Amino acid sequence: MRTDGPVVIATDFSEHSEQTVAWGVQEALTRHAPVLLVHSYRDPSEAAAWGWYPMVPDTHEYEQEMLGQLRQVRDTVVAGEPGLSVEVRLMRGPVVPALRELSSQAQLLVLGAHGQGRRPGLGSISGQLVTYATCPVALVRRHAPVATDAPVVVGVDGSRSSLVAARLAAQEAARRDRPLHVLHARPVPADPHGRGPASDALAHAAPDDPTHAAARAVADELHSAHPSVTVSLDPRDDDPVHALVDASRDADLLVVGSRGLGRSAGCC
Known part of the structure; x- marks a missing residue:
């Protein structure tokens, strides 16, 4: 396991994702490590082929929209922690293979315990990455205060x-x-x-x-x-x-x- 790589934080822009990013940023500060913010998306045409909507957005415009959201998250992080090195990466294709590949260069991979879905259980993506990632994986659940001496x-x-x-x-x-x-x-x-x-x-x-x-x-x-x-x-x-x-x-x-x-x- 690497100790000199970045803390990779995966975001899907869901409500819970904000807490996941905040937890990952604090962990990076503790480790004196840079942050790599990542988002993986499917080609809109692939999603539309199995969805309800026949209108397929322009792939380039869709990609720019996703990249803009990712940069907004980065700007928010840097505004709160100006000394922290934060890079962004937009990945196209299946989430699990993309994050697994990144895990080989990371010292920690940070994910939300669940994404867009409302159920709090271990999701298919997080479950696969916990099993197959090549670095430690942190699954961040919804915030619950813990005692200062919590073990x-x-x-x-x-x-x-x-x-x-x-x-x-x-x-x-x-x-x-x-x-x-x-x-x-x-x-x-x-x-x-x-x-x-x-x-x-x-x-x-x-x-x-x-x-x-x-x-x-x-x-x-x-x-x-x-x-x-x-x-x-x-x-x-x-x-x-x-x-x-x-x-x-x-x-x-x-x-x-x-x-x-x-x-x-x-x-x-």
Whole structure:
């Protein structure tokens, strides 16, 4: 992963996009990195062929309109942060391949968790880029105030990807002056008598329990690498997705690897 590239911020000019840009700009300032603002669009004739409207706008005029909007976003950013280097790039074609190519030159790719759609779930574009981008990807959700001591939370499951994520999370915690919570959730089979999942045995496991010991070793390694960061271990008997979502409610940042212990690429 590069540490000398730009922070690439993708914008689709949606309402949520303004917050995404603002978050990315602050991250670039923290990293002392330049910003590359990008927007990818489809040829209007391609969109119209599958749409309701037979009128196809002139491609050149449409491109100039998109470029003008992108420059307006840049001008707003520069007006607030005059010392920040901000470039713009308009890309034509499918979004995912274009951003994936840019990710090879970036130290961070910043996206909105969802774009023009109203549903807050992980979108198809963000989901693919989280999986296949070659640099860390930040998904910015709608603003919710967090406490000044809100931690960076990282999910670990012993996979190579999660250990890379853990080291990245420790760097982020040090950069942000935040504590780090290392979360490992162990799925528990339902009680055969129908009383729901078993109790939180992992949280109260003996120090020599293999799963607990492995998670503790990761936490200890991270603290040794970043002595200034307060590192705590959060072991749970729970579905990993549920545990991560629950922990994210009070987190400044949630960090996960792009794949877990499965064979195929995907969010862990």
